[in-house]
Amino acid sequence: MNIRSLTRGDGVVIGAAVLLFIASFLNFYDSNYVSGTKAWDILGVVMSIHIAGVIAAALIVVSHAVPQTPKKIAGLDLGQFGVALAIFAAWTSLWYLLGNGTAGSGQILGFLGSAVLAGAAVATPLVPALKVGLVGAPKPVAPQPYGGAPGTPGGPGYGYPGGQQPYGAQPQPGTFGADAQGAQAGQPGGPAQGGAAPAGDFAPFWFAVPVARPLFGEDGSPTPIAELAPGTWYLAVEQRGASLVAQTQDGQRGVLQDTSGIQRG
Numbered sequence: 001m002n003i004r005s006l007t008r009g010d011g012v013v014i015g016a017a018v019l020l021f022i023a024s025f026l027n028f029y030d031s032n033y034v035s036g037t038k039a040w041d042i043l044g045v046v047m048s049i050h051i052a053g054v055i056a057a058a059l060i061v062v063s064h065a066v067p068q069t070p071k072k073i074a075g076l077d078l079g080q081f082g083v084a085l086a087i088f089a090a091w092t093s094l095w096y097l098l099g100n101g102t103a104g105s106g107q108i109l110g111f112l113g114s115a116v117l118a119g120a121a122v123a124t125p126l127v128p129a130l131k132v133g134l135v136g137a138p139k140p141v142a143p144q145p146y147g148g149a150p151g152t153p154g155g156p157g158y159g160y161p162g163g164q165q166p167y168g169a170q171p172q173p174g175t176f177g178a179d180a181q182g183a184q185a186g187q188p189g190g191p192a193q194g195g196a197a198p199a200g201d202f203a204p205f206w207f208a209v210p211v212a213r214p215l216f217g218e219d220g221s222p223t224p225i226a227e228l229a230p231g232t233w234y235l236a237v238e239q240r241g242a243s244l245v246a247q248t249q250d251g252q253r254g255v256l257q258d259t260s261g262i263q264r265g
Helices: 008-023 043-065 078-097 105-123 177-185
Strands: 205-208 213-216 224-228 234-240 243-247 253-256
Touching: 008 043, 008 105, 043 078, 043 105, 078 105, 224 253, 234 253
Parallel strands: none
Antiparallel strands: 205 234, 213 224, 213 253, 234 243, 243 253
16 A cells, blocks of 8 residues: 555545544534434434445545555446445435435535535546645655665665665666666677767666556557556656656556656656
């Protein structure tokens, strides 16, 4: 679970769920109509509005914190099911609010919470301001050695800029992929003799994405093979026009088509 993959929209969803929980302990009906009746005293109300809303928020947040979870409910992934459940809770709350005009503070606050929850759940994928990461990517202040061969997934420090260089320095060409092999075997593709790379050669570098973005296969398949999450550093090993070929922590390579706003290490 990576909490840095959560967005501002997820923060709004969490806040709305807290509001719903608080509303469940307040008077659902006006005290002059049914004194002291709370949502917990009416099973249908608390299940269809408050509990449904809190579960919806949990599903949405978990689906973003664990972006590659394969679990589905009724044919929908966790996030999609959570959005549907949030809309159901808001719709149910609206009908209670438009009932016989005896709404108490708990009913009004519950409607506001469920409406904000549903709105944030629907709007987050569409509104750029809500897609911004809730927690920014960390910046290492001290050099961290890889602890293994360059580009080896799983080695200590993998996923962060380092390798005996101060933060902000770019990895030198010829240390990853075909360049490294060419340098060892003396074949074309390695760095120029004496360690200097030919002018115009691409230099691998670390980067982080501002929001979750799909990584597509190098074969051009339209189906994503992975998702890059904010808060994690990835290695760009090749540039193809405006796209980057990135390597993930588990060694997968793919094409990042949307490179706007990336943070370079």
